Amino acid sequence: MNSPLSVAVPSPRARDYQSSVKPIWCPGCGHFGVLSALTKALADLERPKHEIAVVSGIGCSSRLPAYLDCYGFHGLHGRALPLATGLKIARPDLCVIAAGGDGDGFSIGGNHFLHACRRDLDVTYLVLDNAVYGMTKGQASPTTDPDWTRSPLTPQGTGMPPFQPMAIALAAGASFVARGFSGDPNGLGELIVRAIQHPGFAFVHILSPCRTYRPEDQAHWKQATHPSGVPPTRDLGDAAKLILQDDGFALGVFYQVSRASAAAQSASKSASIRGGLAEIEAELQR
Numbered sequence: 126m127n128s129p130l131s132v133a134v135p136s137p138r139a140r141d142y143q144s145s146v147k148p149i150w151c152p153g154c155g156h157f158g159v160l161s162a163l164t165k166a167l168a169d170l171e172r173p174k175h176e177i178a179v180v181s182g183i184g185c186s187s188r189l190p191a192y193l194d195c196y197g198f199h200g201l202h203g204r205a206l207p208l209a210t211g212l213k214i215a216r217p218d219l220c221v222i223a224a225g226g227d228g229d230g231f232s233i234g235g236n237h238f239l240h241a242c243r244r245d246l247d248v249t250y251l252v253l254d255n256a257v258y259g260m261t262k263g264q265a266s267p268t269t270d271p272d273w274t275r276s277p278l279t280p281q282g283t284g285m286p287p288f289q290p291m292a293i294a295l296a297a298g299a300s301f302v303a304r305g306f307s308g309d310p311n312g313l314g315e316l317i318v319r320a321i322q323h324p325g326f327a328f329v330h331i332l333s334p335c336r337t338y339r340p341e342d343q344a345h346w347k348q349a350t351h352p353s354g355v356p357p358t359r360d361l362g363d364a365a366k367l368i369l370q371d372d373g374f375a376l377g378v379f380y381q382v383s384r385a386s387a388a389a390q391s392a393s394k395s396a397s398i399r400g401g402l403a404e405i406e407a408e409l410q411r
């Protein structure tokens with residue numbers, strides 16, 4: 126029986142993690158589904174707000190931190206991952222989540238993406254991929270199909286094969302690689318929980334359609350997405366085969382490797398980088 130002085134603390138609800146700032150996304154934007162999935166995931170994890178930090182770059186998707194009631198930082202275009210890396214090194218106790226778009230993460234931020242995967246710090250990276258630059262009014266992005274002709278800048282399409290985010294994350298060293306869909310906030314919420322719980326760099330490729338510049342995608346992606354149907358593999362070769370044969374619409378965790386004591390490795394990597402930075406600072410002050 127509870128003592129007369131004990132107070133029952135209610136479990137957090139998804140809406141407790143949402144700020145009072147009203148999203149300015151276009152009605153029907155896929156990013157609403159990601160906001161809903163993320164707040165649901167944070168509530169499921171019951172992680173106190175002061176232990177969570179969500180950082181982003183620039184783009185419609187990168188507005189996400191403003192809509193959350195936890196620590197957040199809306200940074201520079203393409204620089205969500207350097208922010209997340211620095212923050213995780215300085216504050217390894219925080220749950221650090223980076224978020225942004227396909228333009229932000231794979232174009233201007235592409236180099237940071239490679240090295241964040243390789244560094245494998247305990248950071249969750251959510252890329253809200255709508256295959257377009259939404260904020261700057263609909264130019265082709267790295268994940269746009271080569272024959273997409275709607276932008277006046279590429280009237281004959283880009284003619285280039287699209288960037289393969291999951292294959293590149295895998296090749297660069299990410300220890301968790303998954304795909305979700307904003308049109309399935311419950312399934313996506315579960316994926317985000319698993320990504321946050323993973324003690325290494327967890328990359329979640331999220332199909333999140335742009336209602337305004339690619340209206341055709343909403344119905345198509347809803348109909349085309351399907352569960353991957355296979356459990357995550359720990360084998361790099363098997364994962365590569367799965368990802369390279371995938372039709373781009375399979376949802377689930379494709380690859381997850383629990384490197385022995387990954388959390389400890391992550392903490393010691395943070396400590397050694399912190400040590401290096403302290404040496405540079407001391408050198409500069411001499």
Ligand SMILES: Cc1ncc(C[n+]2csc(CCOP(=O)(O)OP(=O)(O)O)c2C)c(N)n1
Nearest residue numbers: 183184185186202226227228229258259260
């Ligand atoms: C250094 C720099 N270059 C370019 C821009 C212009 N810019 C702002 S957002 C953006 C692309 C946004 O697309 P994406 O990251 O895919 O996000 P979405 O808006 O589609 O969610 C660009 C090119 C900028 N703000 N800063």
Ligand code: SF4
Nearest residue numbers: 151154185259335336
């Ligand atoms: S322009 Fe596209 S990505 Fe940006 S808010 Fe509107 S629907 Fe969403």
